[in-house]
């Protein structure tokens with residue numbers, strides 16, 4: 471059987487690995503190519519259960535290398551691209567903005583150029599799908615929601631680089647007729663997330679009885695979505711969305727950081743058989759993140775109404791599943807928190 475070749479970039483990372491598993495299992499008629507250069511955030515252990523599947527191929531490579539990318543498109547003739555590879559952590563973008571420009575902007579441009587060149591005779595049934603973030607919209611006050619019409623107003627080097635890559639995808643649609651879709655999702659959580667982001671970092675610190683560094687006064691608000699619900703949404707958008715459209719994806723699930731951390735502490739105390747209230751004692755308010763966005767909240771009614779998507783997991787269930795996963799995958803956690811992670815942690819928190 472000749473399978474339809476589909477390129478997923480960043481598939482060894484957090485969201486990408488859940489998406490790859492879903493696509494490989496659901497669509498035997500696709501050949502899923504996972505292109506990832508395995509940065510600190512990429513980990514093939516995330517996909518060990520599907521690595522032998524016939525419709526899955528891993529390719530190690532860097533999206534910033536245009537010569538390599540052009541050859542790869544020529545060789546495999548990818549009919550669609552789902553582009554997730556990115557530098558994804560705001561705090562790292564504050565330390566090293568150029569790394570974000572290279573991967574998130576130049577890398578996206580290389581993929582767009584290669585896709586445009588490969589299908590120069592016609593884009594029939596082809597699709598370039600860019601996975602983006604709600605952070606491109608900037609920060610909300612106490613009320614209101616981001617809709618697909620909200621103007622871009624990014625505040626961090628990370629969100630500025632993602633906004634720029636979104637603009638390039640749209641520009642390639644308008645200028646060269648590339649069929650594209652973009653989705654902008656809120657904060658994800660779940661198994662396999664690198665423990666630099668709030669939830670896995672705090673789970674790891676609670677396990678090790680280390681301080682929980684809450685930035686500022688802890689009243690910042692995020693809208694949390696279970697990663698598998700994001701992967702389900704990407705599947706729906708990929709197959710059913712109108713070309714040239716944008717979809718916001720969110721959990722209808724806003725939490726102030728401090729409230730979320732308190733809930734997480736309570737769940738962890740129970741799971742670890744510790745005295746109630748002991749993990750909350752680890753909470754430490756630390757210096758705020760520069761340019762910290764106050765609140766993100768998504769109006770996800772378009773994807774709900776047009777594509778019938780809603781989250782399948784509520785927050786308490788999702789958080790509990792996440793905690794269970796980290797507690798039963800201590801080896802994964804130990805492996806990713808050795809080496810580079812220690813240096814990063816020292817620099818960021820001491």
Ligand code: NAD
Nearest residue numbers: 480482483484485507508509511512532533555556657658
């Ligand atoms: P992640 O950091 O866990 O994974 C990123 C992956 O990209 C890693 O496997 C890494 O090795 C790979 N990568 C990085 N640079 C590369 C390069 N130059 N060439 C090839 N591969 C490279 O990120 P994530 O949290 O899974 O996010 C995936 C995508 O979803 C990103 O585009 C991010 O902006 C977007 N997003 C993330 C969230 C979230 O809450 N995590 C929310 C909305 C959107």
Ligand code: TYD
Nearest residue numbers: 560657666667668669683684685690692727
């Ligand atoms: P994070 O997981 O880095 O996602 P993002 O910045 O992309 O929203 O952070 C989520 C929230 O948690 C954000 O308001 C910053 C805050 N935060 C802390 O208070 N302490 C931490 O150590 C980290 C990593 C984040």
